Each structure stands twice: as structure tokens, then as C-alpha cells.
Amino acid sequence: MMRRILPLYCAVALFASQNPSTPLPKAVTDCIFCKIVAGTAPSRKVYEDKYVLAFWDIRPRAKVHLLVIPKQHVASLSELDELPVETRAALLSACVRVAKDQGLLENGFRVISNNGKDANQSVFHLHFHVVGGEKLREDAISKDPAGKR
Numbered sequence: 119m120m121r122r123i124l125p126l127y128c129a130v131a132l133f134a135s136q137n138p139s140t141p142l143p144k145a146v147t148d149c150i151f152c153k154i155v156a157g158t159a160p161s162r163k164v165y166e167d168k169y170v171l172a173f174w175d176i177r178p179r180a181k182v183h184l185l186v187i188p189k190q191h192v193a194s195l196s197e198l199d200e201l202p203v204e205t206r207a208a209l210l211s212a213c214v215r216v217a218k219d220q221g222l223l224e225n226g227f228r229v230i231s232n233n234g235k236d237a238n239q240s241v242f243h244l245h246f247h248v249v250g251g252e253k254l255r256e257d258a259i260s261k262d263p264a265g266k267r
């Protein structure tokens with residue numbers, strides 16, 4: 119059995135590694151966003167292309183609260199260099215596109231990416247929060263007064 123599967127797996131891995139336009143099949147099995155990409159976990163999708171997916175946050179904290187993610191798993195912006203340049207461009211374009219589709223361009227919106235523990239990142243698959251649809255709190259940047267490292 120293994121003798122049959124191993125060469126097939128190696129061929130797929132070799133093809134993917136030699137073809138930069140093919141997102142690597144590196145889904146992380148316990149990653150909720152990889153499951154959403156694979157369709158094995160539900161989501162309210164608003165946009166999808168070859169490189170990225172956008173869907174509603176499960177716990178929206180503004181009238182509009184979407185998440186834009188690369189289909190390829192990387193943990194955070196710290197690993198941005200591991201993504202093909204097409205995916206990096208697609209991420210930013212998708213943020214603006216979904217904001218436009220939600221009618222946010224006129225009054226404005228915020229794009230946030232929490233990276234690592236100081237930023238309170240909770241899902242370790244790179245994502246951009248696109249929030250708006252109402253007046254947002256002025257300060258989403260300063261330190262947590264009760265925060266300890």
C-alpha cells in the first residue's frame with residue numbers, strides 16, 4: 119500500500135514545489151482556517167479566488183467584520199515571505215474589494231492583522247480583519263493598560 123502511495127505523494131510535492139503559482143498543499147490539520155479553505159468547516163464566504171478567501175468573522179465586533187486569508191497556510195505576517203508574491207498582492211486587493219462590496223469605501227474601514235502574542239493573535243493562520251459599517255473606536259493601537267508580558 120505505502121509503495122503505491124509514496125511515489126504519488128512525492129510527485130505531487132515535487133510538482134507543487136516547482137510551480138510557484140500552485141499554492142503548496144500544506145494544510146495544517148488542526149487549523150480552523152485551513153478547514154474553512156478545504157470546506158470541512160463552515161463559513162459565510164463573501165469572496166474567493168485562486169489565492170485567497172474572505173468570510174464573516176464568527177464573532178463580529180462591528181456591523182461589518184470580515185476575515186481575509188491566504189488559502190496557503192502561514193501562521194502570521196512574520197511568515198509572509200513564504201507566500202508567493204501573487205498571494206501577497208491578492209490579500210491586500212481582496213481587503214479593498216470586500217470593503218467595497220460591503221459599501222465601506224465612502225465612510226471608511228479598518229484593516230487589522232494581529233501578529234503574535236503581544237498583538238493577541240488567537241488563530242495562527244494569517245488573516246486580515248476588515249471592519250467597518252459604523253464609527254469605530256478611535257484607538258485600536260495603544261497598549262493594554264492591564265497587559266503583562
Ligand code: 5GP
Pocket residue numbers: 150161162173174175176177178185231232238239240241242
Ligand atoms: P485574531 O484574534 O487571531 O486576530 O482573530 C481571529 C478571529 O477569528 C477572531 O475574530 C475570531 O472571532 C475568528 N474566528 C475564530 N474561529 C473562527 C471560525 O471557526 N470561523 C470564523 N468565521 N471565524 C473564526
Ligand code: ZN
Pocket residue numbers: 145146149150151152153191192242243
Ligand atoms: Zn491554516
